[in-house]
Amino acid sequence: MDANLSTLMVYVRDMPRAISFYRQVLGRAPAVESPGWSQFDLGSGIILGLHHARDGHPAPASGWTPGFNVVDLRPSRERALAAGGKISEEYHDIPGGVVLEVSDPDGNVISLQQMGISCVDLGVTSA
Numbered sequence: 634m635d636a637n638l639s640t641l642m643v644y645v646r647d648m649p650r651a652i653s654f655y656r657q658v659l660g661r662a663p664a665v666e667s668p669g670w671s672q673f674d675l676g677s678g679i680i681l682g683l684h685h686a687r688d689g690h691p692a693p694a695s696g697w698t699p700g701f702n703v704v705d706l707r708p709s710r711e712r713a714l715a716a717g718g719k720i721s722e723e724y725h726d727i728p729g730g731v732v733l734e735v736s737d738p739d740g741n742v743i744s745l746q747q748m749g750i751s752c753v754d755l756g757v758t759s760a
Contacts, residue, residue: 639680670684726751
């Protein structure tokens with residue numbers, strides 16, 4: 634079987650709030666926007682799907698954390714906070730870069746990472 638990643642799906646309770654958060658964090662408009670399903674094209678045929686979590690249809694507790702490479706981590710952090718996100722884990726060094734974990738307004742954690750730098754470059758101590 635040949636399988637390629639096509640969709641990262643996250644369950645959200647407030648679709649307009651989630652769209653606003655991901656629009657600001659990803660820096661792009663959604664390709665599809667509706668009350669039950671919205672999606673952002675991430676490139677290479679991969680989409681981020683926002684699925685409405687209706688009462689009686691709770692979001693699964695999967696433990697997955699989607700990661701997004703960003704050009705500049707500092708303004709990405711500020712956009713995430715301004716959009717209603719919260720810091721889940723502060724800047725920390727990873728092999729080849731720095732990662733920051735933020736949660737969206739529904740508590741779903743995403744990872745923002747900038748490659749080619751270290752926490753020292755940002756003037757912070759790795760968590």
